[in-house]
Amino acid sequence: MKYLGIKPKRPKIAVFDFTGCEGCELQLVNKEETVIDFLGSVDVINFREISSTISNDFEVAFIEGAITRDDEINRLNEIREQAKVLIALGSCACFGGVNRLKNAYDFKKANQEVYGKQHKETLPARAVKEIIAVDLQIPGCPVDKPEVERIVQHLVWDVPYQFPAYPVCFECKQQYTTCVFELGQLCLGPVTQGGCRAPCPVGGSGCWGCRGPAADPHLKEFLQIADEREFSRKEINERLSFYSGFEGML
Amino acid sequence: MKTDLNVDVHHLTRIEGHGNIEVQIKDGKIQEARWDVVETPRYFEVMLKGKHFSSAGFLTARICGICSFGHCLASLRATEQAFGITITDKATKLRLLAKHGETLQSHILHLFFLAAPDFLEVPSAIPLIESHPDAVAMALRLKSLGNRICEVVGGRATHPVSLLVGGVARSPDELPGLRDELENALVDLGAATELVRTFEIPDFHRETEYVSLKGEDQYPFIGGRLVSSDGIEKAEQEYAAMTNEYVDQRNTSKWCKLSRESFAVGALARFNNNYHLLHPQALETASTLGLDPVCHNPFMNNIAQLVECVHIVNDSIQLIDALMESDSELTMVPVTPQAGEGVGAVEVPRGILYHHYNYNKDGYIVKANCVIPTTQNNANIHHALNDLVTKYAEEGMKSDRLELLCSMLVRSYDPCISCSVH
Numbered sequence: 001m002k003y004l005g006i007k008p009k010r011p012k013i014a015v016f017d018f019t020g021c022e023g024c025e026l027q028l029v030n031k032e033e034t035v036i037d038f039l040g041s042v043d044v045i046n047f048r049e050i051s052s053t054i055s056n057d058f059e060v061a062f063i064e065g066a067i068t069r070d071d072e073i074n075r076l077n078e079i080r081e082q083a084k085v086l087i088a089l090g091s092c093a094c095f096g097g098v099n100r101l102k103n104a105y106d107f108k109k110a111n112q113e114v115y116g117k118q119h120k121e122t123l124p125a126r127a128v129k130e131i132i133a134v135d136l137q138i139p140g141c142p143v144d145k146p147e148v149e150r151i152v153q154h155l156v157w158d159v160p161y162q163f164p165a166y167p168v169c170f171e172c173k174q175q176y177t178t179c180v181f182e183l184g185q186l187c188l189g190p191v192t193q194g195g196c197r198a199p200c201p202v203g204g205s206g207c208w209g210c211r212g213p214a215a216d217p218h219l220k221e222f223l224q225i226a227d228e229r230e231f232s233r234k235e236i237n238e239r240l241s242f243y244s245g246f247e248g249m250l
Numbered sequence: 251m252k253t254d255l256n257v258d259v260h261h262l263t264r265i266e267g268h269g270n271i272e273v274q275i276k277d278g279k280i281q282e283a284r285w286d287v288v289e290t291p292r293y294f295e296v297m298l299k300g301k302h303f304s305s306a307g308f309l310t311a312r313i314c315g316i317c318s319f320g321h322c323l324a325s326l327r328a329t330e331q332a333f334g335i336t337i338t339d340k341a342t343k344l345r346l347l348a349k350h351g352e353t354l355q356s357h358i359l360h361l362f363f364l365a366a367p368d369f370l371e372v373p374s375a376i377p378l379i380e381s382h383p384d385a386v387a388m389a390l391r392l393k394s395l396g397n398r399i400c401e402v403v404g405g406r407a408t409h410p411v412s413l414l415v416g417g418v419a420r421s422p423d424e425l426p427g428l429r430d431e432l433e434n435a436l437v438d439l440g441a442a443t444e445l446v447r448t449f450e451i452p453d454f455h456r457e458t459e460y461v462s463l464k465g466e467d468q469y470p471f472i473g474g475r476l477v478s479s480d481g482i483e484k485a486e487q488e489y490a491a492m493t494n495e496y497v498d499q500r501n502t503s504k505w506c507k508l509s510r511e512s513f514a515v516g517a518l519a520r521f522n523n524n525y526h527l528l529h530p531q532a533l534e535t536a537s538t539l540g541l542d543p544v545c546h547n548p549f550m551n552n553i554a555q556l557v558e559c560v561h562i563v564n565d566s567i568q569l570i571d572a573l574m575e576s577d578s579e580l581t582m583v584p585v586t587p588q589a590g591e592g593v594g595a596v597e598v599p600r601g602i603l604y605h606h607y608n609y610n611k612d613g614y615i616v617k618a619n620c621v622i623p624t625t626q627n628n629a630n631i632h633h634a635l636n637d638l639v640t641k642y643a644e645e646g647m648k649s650d651r652l653e654l655l656c657s658m659l660v661r662s663y664d665p666c667i668s669c670s671v672h
Contacts, residue, residue, distance in 0.1 A: 019290040021668050022266050023315020023408045029363070030407055032394035036379055036386070044376060050363060051374030052263040069290045098312045101297040110296040115504075118497040120291050142315065142408045203405025203412040204419025208308065238302060242309075 008156040014046035014058035015089075016079055018065030018072050019099055019125065023142040024090035025049055025064050031145040038149055041156050060085045060155065063134075066092040066099040066125040073131055080132040085155070088128045089148075091141040091210045091243045098141070099125035100244035127244075136161070141210035141243055144196045164194045167214035168207045172198035180206045186231050186239055191217040191246075212245030219249060253278055255643060257653040262660055264364040264374070266316055267667020271635065271656050275643050283639040285632040285660060287503035289671035298607070298618035303329050303415055303587055306615060310605065311409045313620065314669040316359070318409045319352040319400060320598030321669075324605040324620075327473060329415050331592025332609050333585065340573065341417035341581045342472075344403050347569045348413065349471050349596070350562040351399025355407070356599035357517070357555040358396060360664040361446070362389035365552050368658050369449035385445050388438045392559070395431050399566065402428060417582040429570045435563050436531075439556070443535050446556055452655060455546045456637050458630065459510050460519035461492060463597050469527040469561060470520070471597045477523055479544060480509040486595045489604040493621045498629075503670040505629035506621075512629035515601025516663060517554035518545060532561035548634055549662045555599075587613025600624055600666050624670035627663050635659060 002008075015025050029035055029050060045055045061083035067073060080086055091097040102110065103124045111120060128134055138148060154161040164170075169189040172179075180187045180201050187206035189198065193214045200207050213219070226236050240246045257273035268289045274281040294313055298306060307325040311318040323345055330337065337345075362385070363375040372378060378386050397407035402422045404410030412419040463470035464477035476484045476492045484492050495504040507513065525533070525543040536542070536557045541550055589611040595604050601623030608617040638659050642652055 017268075019292060021312050021315035021318070023312075023318065026315045026359075026408065029359075030397060032390040032397070035390065039376060039379070047374075048261060048263045049266060050264060051376060052367070053373040054263065068292075072290065098297070098309060099292055101309075102293045105293070105296050105299075110293045113296055114291065114293055115497050118499060120502055122291055122293070141312065199406045200411045203410075205308070205405075205411045205414060235302065238305060242305070 008041065009158065010041065010043050011060045011155055012043045012045045012058045013060045013062065015049070015062045015064065016046075016075070017049065018063065018076070018093070019068040020065030020090065020092040020097065022049060022064065024140070025062070027142050027145045027148065031149070034149065038152070042152065056082055058082060060087065062087050062089045063093050063128050064089045066096045067128060067131055068099060068123050068125045069121055070123065076128065076131055085135045086132070088134045088137045090143050091139050091212070091245060093128045094137040094139045095212060095244040095247060096125045096127045097243055100247065101241070139193065139211040139245065140196055147195050165215040166194045167217070168192045168194050168196060168198050168201070168211070170194055171196070172201045175202055177202050180204070181229060186226065186235060188239060191219055191222045208239060208242050209245055210243040212243070213249065253643070253646060255649050255652060257649060257656055259653060259657060262657055264367065265661055265665050265667065267665065267670070269660065269665065269667050271660065273639050273652065273656060275639070278643065280636070280639060280643065283636045284500070285628065285635050287501045287628055287667055287671060289502050289667045291502050291671055294672040295618045295620060298615045301615050303609065303613040303615070306607065307413060307415065310620065313622070313672045314666055315408055316356050316666055317352060317598040317600065317669065319348055319404055319413070320596050320603055321605070322410050322413050323349060323472060324594040324596040324603050326413060326415055327594025327596065328592045328605040328607045329609070331594060332590045332607055333588050333592070334590070335416060335583060335585060337417045337583060338578065338580045340421065340576055340578055343569050343573050344418045344421070344581065345413065346471060347566055347573070348400055348403035348410065350566045350569070351396045351403065353396070353562055353599050354559055355393050355396030355400065357559050358389055358393040360599075361552055361555050364664070365661050366449070368654065368661065388441050392435055392438050392442070395435050399428060414582070416585040419582070421579055421581050425570045425573060429567060432563050432567045432570070439535075439560050439563060442556060442559075443538055446553065447539060449552070451547070451549045451553070452658065453547070454549060454638055454641065456548065456634055458546050458548070459508055459513040460522045460544070461508065461513050461515050461626065462520045462523045462602055463595060465524040465527040469524050469565070473595060476595065476602070478508055478513065479522055482508060487593045489593055489595060489606070489621065493604070493626060495621060495625065501628065503625050503628045503667065506626040507629060512633050513626065514548070514630045515623045515626045516551055517558050517599070518548070518551040519601060520597060521545070521554040521557060528557065529561045529564040531564055532557050535560045548659060551662045551664065555664070587611065598623060600664050601626060620672055622666070622669045622672060624663070624665045624667060627665065628670060631660055631663050631665065
């Protein structure tokens with residue numbers, strides 16, 4: 001691959017999965033029309049879910065999943081030592097994601113309910129940045145593959161990436177979608193960071209805030225509007241805490 | 251020949267999630283032959299408690315990044331059963347179409363990108379881009395089609411946004427285009443069959459109990475009675491007596507059993523229990539690839555997945571025809587929560603999945619239980635591994651070849667480990 005006759009860098013990348021559904025790393029091999037070019041623009045040297053070639057000589061590490069056990073902390077520290085660039089991939093890695101919902105429950109009782117008398121180790125779910133330094137966060141549940149492609153293009157051409165400052169609401173309006181608030185549904189589109197092309201409100205279910213807060217999210221005004229439209233605080237809080245991207249702002 | 255053999259695979263590659271294989275043979279005797287799941291527990295059943303019914307489908311989709319549609323559909327069905335809701339015929343067809351899209355993308359992902367490298371003797375599908383460009387292009391077209399069906403009906407390929415309690419949020423207008431692509435996919439599946447015919451499937455048979463939904467007049471995917479090849483039949487609501495989950499000390503996934511020490515679910519189980527309901531073209535593919543019911547070779551699950559792809563592509567064409575002929579545009583029915591419980595059983599790519607919720611009168615979950623296909627398969631993988639090692643160790647196989655065969659056996663089940671440790 002060349003652009004204007006110039007060959008890009010071909011960074012050695014690794015993909016590591018922690019606590020999560022592995023849906024974000026799956027996005028890396030989705031979008032089939034460009035996946036061969038995408039995989040060709042990088043040197044995949046450690047990606048357990050798709051390859052048996054495993055090497056630790058990587059430069060860029062993508063981390064998927066939240067951190068919920070001691071052995072994961074050790075693994076994460078080792079990856080950080082090796083990686084020149086460490087990227088949190090998806091809402092679980094960026095915020096803890098839906099995994100963080102378990103933190104509201106008593107772990108002893110939770111363990112009893114799921115495993116009975118057998119004890120299985122678990123820690124409160126945490127984001128990757130709460131354990132080690134993170135160079136870049138790509139939120140989303142799952143991540144938006146076109147956005148990941150753009151970010152990787154920036155990586156191979158050595159150009160910093162700028163996330164959009166506008167909220168999801170903006171991208172929804174661009175598609176002439178009937179506002180789901182008008183349909184009587186709750187939507188976090190006005191306060192959530194854009195860049196995903198608003199699949200959830202466009203698809204009919206309102207935004208659930210998986211990408212976390214937009215720059216300057218006007219949360220107070222949003223809550224005022226939600227109150228006016230008679231959504232209960234319980235419902236609003238369930239929505240805002242769903243992916244834990246608004247953690248600490250409620 | 252009495253030999254010493256060791257296989258130690260930490261975090262097996264080319265599968266979803268984290269599992270280990272450990273084999274120790276001393277003087278020709280098995281000391282240990284284990285399949286252990288070490289994935290971190292997530293406690294979804296606990297997280298569901300206190301959640302509103304409108305959150306359940308979105309939350310449980312996150313159990314799995316590969317079969318998120320299946321989880322969402324099982325969740326919606328459980329909720330709708332609890333509330334006594336019957337969705338419209340159009341919504342039923344749209345959901346099945348979305349389900350087919352997911353099965354297609356998941357089976358093709360597994361067969362050509364995770365399992366095929368073993369049969370073609372490469373470490374991953376990446377070198378195949380150069381060595382087998384036509385096959386890779388064919389597999390990518392099929393996978394892409396599966397994903398696009400999901401996008402058209404469910405709003406996106408992973409973690410659907412348009413599947414809601416009460417039906418489907420909208421009626422898509424992209425169906426005619428999909429129909430054309432499905433017709434083309436039948437040609438691709440012909441080429442896929444020719445390629446898979448060259449795969450050397452290990453000759454390993456192990457008497458197994460197979461559990462799946464029981465088809466009445468069509469090959470089953472969403473809801474219905476439960477059946478085992480050992481002759482047990484139960485209602486959907488009696489799923490707990492069909493799965494009998496228990497905790498193994500060394501595994502974070504639970505194990506299951508029914509008539510024997512373990513049983514299997516998945517494409518091969520569905521094929522074995524319902525082959526008479528497959529599309530004739532799918533039966534022809536099965537016959538071409540030497541898959542005859544009832545088949546007890548776990549490696550043939552790979553073949554059963556391709557057979558199912560042929561079935562679902564044909565069935566999707568018929569579904570689209572029926573949807574385009576339908577006069578009704580209604581895809582949603584009103585939803586009124588009520589106290590009660592419901593079970594949703596859905597055949598997801600890796601086997602039968604159950605969601606079970608108890609609701610209070612306001613539509614908040616009081617208790618939840620999810621029984622995952624790979625959870626049901628894990629004990630069977632473990633025991634099959636033992637028998638495989640016994641057979642080949644007696645034949646004097648070398649460690650590296652045994653490691654490959656053990657890995658291939660686990661991959662044949664297409665395990666979804668994160669899912670199994672939800």
